[in-house]
Amino acid sequence: QKEVEQDPGPLSVPEGAIVSLNCTYSNSAFQYFMWYRQYSRKGPELLMYTYSSGNKEDGRFTAQVDKSSKYISLFIRDSQPSDSATYLCAIMGFQKLVFGTGTRLLVSP
Amino acid sequence: EPEVTQTPSHQVTQMGQEVILRCVPISNHLYFYWYRQILGQKVEFLVSFYNNEISEKSEIFDDQFSVERPDGSNFTLKIRSTKLEDSAMYFCASSKTGNQYSNQPQHFGDGTRLSIL
Numbered sequence: 001q002k003e004v005e006q007d008p009g010p011l012s013v014p015e016g017a018i019v020s021l022n023c024t025y026s027n028s029a030f031q032y033f034m035w036y037r038q039y040s041r042k043g044p045e046l047l048m049y050t051y052s053s054g055n056k057e058d059g060r061f062t063a064q065v066d067k068s069s070k071y072i073s074l075f076i077r078d079s080q081p082s083d084s085a086t087y088l089c090a091i092m093g094f095q096k097l098v099f100g101t102g103t104r105l106l107v108s109p
Numbered sequence: 110e111p112e113v114t115q116t117p118s119h120q121v122t123q124m125g126q127e128v129i130l131r132c133v134p135i136s137n138h139l140y141f142y143w144y145r146q147i148l149g150q151k152v153e154f155l156v157s158f159y160n161n162e163i164s165e166k167s168e169i170f171d172d173q174f175s176v177e178r179p180d181g182s183n184f185t186l187k188i189r190s191t192k193l194e195d196s197a198m199y200f201c202a203s204s205k206t207g208n209q210y211s212n213q214p215q216h217f218g219d220g221t222r223l224s225i226l
Contacts, residue, residue, distance in 0.1 A: 034214055043113075043200050043217035044152065088152065095165035096142070096154040097202075097215055 003027060004091055006100030015109050019076040023089035023100045026070065032092035033065050035074045037085045038102065044088055048074065079107045111135045113218035115201050121224045122191055130186045130221045132201030141184045142202040142215060143176065145169070152200065158184065188223075196225045 006023045013019055021035075032051055036044035048063040050056045050072075056063045064073040072089055086102040114133045122128045134141050143155040156166045158176050175187045184203075188195055198220040205213040 032214075036217075041219075041222070043115075043219040046214050046216060049214045090152075092214075095140075095157040095159075096167075097144075097152075098154070099152040101151045 003093075003098045004089060004100040006089055007103055008101050010104040010106055012106045012108065013079055015079060015081060015107055017079050017107070019074075019079050019083070019105060019107075021074040021076075021087050021089075021103050021105070023072045024070055025072070025091050025098075027091070027093070028067070028070065030091045030093065033063070033072045034090040034092065034097065035061075035063055036088040036090060036099075038088055039085050044090075047087075076105075079105075081107050081109050083107050113201055113203055113216055115199075115218035115221050117221060118219070119222045119224070121226060124193055124225050125190050128188050128191055128223065130188075130199050130201075130223070132184045132186075132218060133182050134184055134201065134203030135216060136182070138203035138205050138216075140164075140204045140206065140215075141176075141178070142204075143186045144200045144202060144217075145197040146200065146220075147197045155186075155199075191223075191225045193225050196223060198222050 004025045034049040035047045038044045050063045053065050053067040060077045062075040084107050086104045088102045089100040090097040116131045141158045146152045156170045157164045173189045177185050200217050200220045202215040202217045204215045
């Protein structure tokens, strides 16, 4: 079983739509969960990080963690064409991040 | 906002040659990392470095790889005798703290694209 699983997409939505991106993970010991955004030929850019279960909101972005089902989500409200990128979930293990494959998001005007 | 910087942005090297990738982490960070991303694949952890020594490494980080913090600002990844399969994006990252009980996330540079011919 993979440590972190993520649907690679692509996910295509019209501008203004609500986007839901998801990951599952296997190790219940994980405590910190991150979402990174990666534009083509750029490094991962930290968007959100959360500790344990619950929600965290930052502007149009909401990160949600459900430790009981080992499921993490990122919601993007009022999506914009500039949100088109690959979104990586990452789990904080000991001394390292374990990444999902990334979901490619395309927001059309 | 402080950022991680990496040089060069693109490195082309003949197979069998040695290559050094350079990184300047964020100045008040204490933990440093290297990751790689082969085209079309996920970002993979290579090594973490703290207090001038390796704290964890992956199976990928074999004897051909080494890391060093030669001075107070730079953090380098050396690959000896490069192979075709070493072609990838290499990302440097840094964080204030570095374990699963901490809430200080890792910040990444824009990477060095390494092409082995």
